[in-house]
Amino acid sequence: MERSIETDWRERLMSRVLTLAQGDGAERRHPQLMEWAVKSGISRELAEWAVELAREEDLEPALGLALVVSGVGVIELEPPTPITEENTRSLTPPEWVEPTEPAATIEAERRMRNTFRRLRGELAHGDLVRAFDRLLDDPDVGPVDYDVERS
Numbered sequence: 001m002e003r004s005i006e007t008d009w010r011e012r013l014m015s016r017v018l019t020l021a022q023g024d025g026a027e028r029r030h031p032q033l034m035e036w037a038v039k040s041g042i043s044r045e046l047a048e049w050a051v052e053l054a055r056e057e058d059l060e061p062a063l064g065l066a067l068v069v070s071g072v073g074v075i076e077l078e079p080p081t082p083i084t085e086e087n088t089r090s091l092t093p094p095e096w097v098e099p100t101e102p103a104a105t106i107e108a109e110r111r112m113r114n115t116f117r118r119l120r121g122e123l124a125h126g127d128l129v130r131a132f133d134r135l136l137d138d139p140d141v142g143p144v145d146y147d148v149e150r151s
Contacts, residue, residue: 009070009071009072009143010072010136012070013066013067013070013072013132013136014129014132014133016066016069016070017063017066017128017129017132018129020062020063020066020128021127021128021129028060028061028062030051030061033047033051033061033062033065034047034048036065036069037050037065037068037069040069041069042068042069042146042147043147046068046146046147047065047068047069049112050064050065050067050068050112050146051064051065053109053112053113053116054116056113057113057116057117057120058120059116059117059119059120059123063119063128064112064116064119067112067115067116067119068112068146071143071144071145071146072115072135072136072141072142072143072144073111073112073114073115073141073142073144073146074111074114074115074118074138074140074141075111075140075141075142075144076111076114076140077140102148104148105148107148108145108146108148111144111146112146115141118135118138118141119131119132119135122134122135
């Protein structure tokens with residue numbers, strides 16, 4: 001079953017946002033966030049990763065985690081140019097460069113960071129619920145799958 005932000009996922013995300021907006025703060029504590037995320041169907045590793053990236057992007061972890069659990073994110077309308085022999089001198093990195101993450105992991109992180117940045121920008125213009133409404137109304141926001149194997 002494909003996720004749709006127009007129906008149940010949008011409602012689920014907005015329900016969580018309202019809980020966060022009206023709560024006393026207990027639901028924003030790390031143990032409660034992890035418990036909620038795992039009960040919602042994502043792995044603890046993915047939840048920890050989302051919290052870490054949200055903090056790095058200066059977004060409240062509970063908000064970033066709500067996006068990841070809901071499977072909502074910024075979708076690149078034009079994917080980045082792949083690395084090929086035509087646009088680089090060598091496909092082999094120098095020996096002093098550590099191996100990179102798998103492409104799916106890099107894409108998931110880029111998508112998460114872009115989504116968190118977009119939400120942070122929307123939060124600067126208004127309240128929490130309106131920020132999420134504006135984010136979900138953007139044409140390049142839709143259902144995404146953040147659950148990738150990380151090395």
